[in-house]
Amino acid sequence: MKRAIALTLAAVFFLSAFLWLPQSSAAATQADVCYNSWEACRTRAFASDEGILRTALMLTVCDLALGRCLLRI
């Protein structure tokens, strides 16, 4: 009986893990996409010659876009 319970629990655990892992992996991938876009945004803003204040504004927009992207995950 104990063995059956242990096996059932183990099965539930691994099944849960397999069901959860792809989701977390997809979320991690999506987060990577967000951060990659953020870095590209910052690189563009940083290389701009629009003036310090405008560059700061562009960088702020990059941060806001990152926040929105991460919230969608």
Add this chain to the structure above:
Amino acid sequence: MLAIGLGCHNQAAVCRQVSPLQYAAREVRRETRVDSRSFLSRPVALVCDETRVFILDMDDDDIKVFSRSGVFEYTIGRKGQGPGELHLPSSLDILGGRLYVADSANRRVQVLDTKGGYISSFSVSFSPQRVMALEPDRIVVLSLPSGREGQEKVLHGFDGKGQLLWEAGDSYFSRDSVYDLMRNRWFIFRAPGGEFLLVPGADGRIIRRLDADGALLGETEVTGKYLSQAVEIPAGGGKKRTLRTLCWNCASDREKLFLLVPERTDDGDLGPGKTIAVIDKAGGLEATIAVPERLTRIAVDGNTLFSIDIDSGLRIFKLEPR
């Protein structure tokens, strides 16, 4: 602080009497040919060798090559992830007939020949901001700090195969990602003896000299005669933080630094300017150069100034004492 050089700082009584030289920049009339490929979208770096000027275009993901008299010759690279292809390139260096490109979005450094032939590349674990080759087997890469994990190292030394050899220099970190990034604007230049200079773009007037292993050899303070410009950047909670800029862009030639002085714009911002300050190796203000247009990027070779103006045009000047 270990001061390098024994220039005007240590002979202040004598040198303070000497006014900096003034140079005029006489524009070289460029031969122009109608060629759409020569149009610069977002030039972010330029370097030159004995025969050509190479301009890195971030938006077009390529390098546009001109003669030293400004005639467009050919293009290197295109957008992509393969060998010789670029994505958001951010920095360019040239040494011994090889171009070193910080291929930012691809997170790698590519080495190309001056005709565009692919030589090699190596991956990096960060977004590269600037690249400089001390020799083919010693490449220094400056990273754009993300701040995701707090303070980061900003200088990374690699061998020619991309093996990480050392890391140095801590990024400025205050949990304000915008302000921090502005504070982490640095420039790197080769110096004699396999050494290199680390020049701050903002908040500091200390120029550091490092060896090929990233060890600090000395520091030089740019003279107080050179006035840095300050701007208030909005921070969280309605507060403002002061950013003091040293240069918009800078170049190095024959052991002198050429700092492009930021200038106030009509709307109160601080942007590219029309003055270049020549700083000697002791940090003294040796000369100033007045140019007719606001410039965003500069490269100097002897008495020739290659530059990009605010309309993304290549401008070439001859420097002449007034």
